[in-house]
Amino acid sequence: MNCNHLRYAYQTWVYEADAPLAAIQSSVQNGFMTDTLRPNSLDAFWMPFTPNKAFKADPRMVVRADKMHYYTPEGRAILDATSGLWCVAAGHNQPKIVEAIRKAAGELDYAGNFNMGHPLAFEFANRLTGLLPDRLDRIFFTNSGSESVETALKIALAYQKARGKPGKYRLVGRERAYHGVNFGGMSVGGMTRNRMNFGPMVSGVDHLPHTHDITRNAFSRGQPEHGAEIADVLERLIYLHDASTIAAVIVEPVAGSTGVLVPPRGYLQRLRDLCTKHDILLILDEVITGFGRLGAPFASQYFEVRPDMITLAKAINNATVPMGAVAASREIYDTMLASSETPIELFHGYTMTGHPLACAAGMATLDVFKEQRLFERAHEIAPYWEDALHSLGDARHVIDIRNLGLIGGIELEPRPGKPTARALEAFRACFDKGLLIRVTGDIIAMSPPLIVEKTHIDQMVDTIRGVLQTLE
Numbered sequence: 178m179n180c181n182h183l184r185y186a187y188q189t190w191v192y193e194a195d196a197p198l199a200a201i202q203s204s205v206q207n208g209f210m211t212d213t214l215r216p217n218s219l220d221a222f223w224m225p226f227t228p229n230k231a232f233k234a235d236p237r238m239v240v241r242a243d244k245m246h247y248y249t250p251e252g253r254a255i256l257d258a259t260s261g262l263w264c265v266a267a268g269h270n271q272p273k274i275v276e277a278i279r280k281a282a283g284e285l286d287y288a289g290n291f292n293m294g295h296p297l298a299f300e301f302a303n304r305l306t307g308l309l310p311d312r313l314d315r316i317f318f319t320n321s322g323s324e325s326v327e328t329a330l331k332i333a334l335a336y337q338k339a340r341g342k343p344g345k346y347r348l349v350g351r352e353r354a355y356h357g358v359n360f361g362g363m364s365v366g367g368m369t370r371n372r373m374n375f376g377p378m379v380s381g382v383d384h385l386p387h388t389h390d391i392t393r394n395a396f397s398r399g400q401p402e403h404g405a406e407i408a409d410v411l412e413r414l415i416y417l418h419d420a421s422t423i424a425a426v427i428v429e430p431v432a433g434s435t436g437v438l439v440p441p442r443g444y445l446q447r448l449r450d451l452c453t454k455h456d457i458l459l460i461l462d463e464v465i466t467g468f469g470r471l472g473a474p475f476a477s478q479y480f481e482v483r484p485d486m487i488t489l490a491k492a493i494n495n496a497t498v499p500m501g502a503v504a505a506s507r508e509i510y511d512t513m514l515a516s517s518e519t520p521i522e523l524f525h526g527y528t529m530t531g532h533p534l535a536c537a538a539g540m541a542t543l544d545v546f547k548e549q550r551l552f553e554r555a556h557e558i559a560p561y562w563e564d565a566l567h568s569l570g571d572a573r574h575v576i577d578i579r580n581l582g583l584i585g586g587i588e589l590e591p592r593p594g595k596p597t598a599r600a601l602e603a604f605r606a607c608f609d610k611g612l613l614i615r616v617t618g619d620i621i622a623m624s625p626p627l628i629v630e631k632t633h634i635d636q637m638v639d640t641i642r643g644v645l646q647t648l649e
């Protein structure tokens with residue numbers, strides 16, 4: 178067995194049915210494996226949001242990535258139409274970001290930020306404020322979008338108390354929202370399956386209706402015409418609960434995980450106006466819309482709606498090291514600091530808050546965004562993306578197409594009695610044909626890296642058309 182063979186066996190032992198025994202034994206001797214691990218087993222890793230049984234019976238693996246592509250163990254290129262999970266905005270294995278992580282790891286592996294600090298976290302927070310809307314310039318670092326949402330909700334409640342309004346404790350989310358998987362985010366979220374098995378949720382939460390209206394808005398290009406008035410339901414909730422009990426409203430500017438729901442024209446402005454009128458905080462969850470996805474740094478600038486807090490994650494450092502953040506307004510931060518009765522103003526934080534590697538990766542990512550003009554690029558190529566997507570309007574099974582910036586959604590007619598089955602088949606068939614898409618319900622959702630070229634877009638559309646043609 179030559180060296181390459183051995184390395185390949187080691188890399189692939191978990192799923193290659195006939196991984197040579199000698200390679201496994203050698204790995205054990207070298208301390209790579211423990212008694213409990215067995216070759217050829219995919220059992221130990223409980224995969225998230227995945228049908229584990231089905232996946233493990235027919236796994237799809239990637240071992241490497243570069244720019245717009247993933248590569249399978251056999252070397253097959255898979256064009257990434259989803260930026261991983263909406264997160265690899267600058268393309269895969271971006272050399273400058275990889276190098277920044279290497280360098281940081283060699284200099285300061287870890288330092289906490291409780292009662293001590295390291296320059297990278299302060300520097301990165303400062304750098305972020307240069308991109309964020311005016312006065313949204315107090316940054317709390319987390320490790321994921323879910324944690325960013327929990328953090329923002331907790332800050333909202335603590336802030337209301339700090340300003341002498343502890344009765345403002347309710348949180349308002351929206352149907353068909355995804356704000357991550359922790360208890361606060363799940364509670365303000367609006368995805369039935371994500372909520373139904375996990376008990377009574379956080380109390381004091383209510384929901385706005387979602388804005389998806391296929392009867393009036395099907396095949397809208399960009400923002401749909403109809404539905405701004407759906408924001409007015411907030412007045413009904415205020416009538417029911419009274420504004421004096423409501424701390425904050427949280428929405429995704431564009432709902433991604435529930436199938437690309439683009440806000441109707443004027444909707445977000447209306448929501449902002451109502452929140453201002455009734456003294457309620459507005460939190461925009463920009464975990465997917467942040468960092469150029471719409472062709473502006475943040476959706477908040479794209480829609481010209483200034484929230485009180487923005488939640489971030491994913492593309493914050495090109496998804497290289499787990500990280501998220503909350504950008505809070507200066508008013509919130511100053512109030513919390515001024516009115517605190519204890520030296521610590523916010524009893525909240527994570528061991529990994531502001532991790533040196535994540536911050537170093539984040540700053541290199543901001544450099545790449547700037548040097549490659551990636552937000553402008555997204556803006557420039559968005560019309561081509563829109564035309565290409567809408568050319569699928571006559572493809573088989575398609576009942577709606579939606580787009581904004583470099584986000585696209587293709588809604589398929591559900592198979593009678595078998596919702597989601599058709600989209601899942603489309604996902605598998607696309608992967609086999611060298612294209613990674615994402616499906617949610619019966620919707621194909623796409624969000625390519627901002628380095629995407631027109632030829633890539635053509636390949637995405639051609640592959641999807643071909644696949645849909647073959648599906649029952």
Ligand SMILES: Cc1ncc(COP(=O)(O)O)c(C=O)c1O
Pocket residue numbers: 320321322323324326355356357358429433434462463464465490491
């Ligand atoms: C809008 C939004 N908020 C929060 C999250 C949760 O982020 P994470 O998976 O990093 O916890 C996501 C993830 O897709 C998201 O789309």
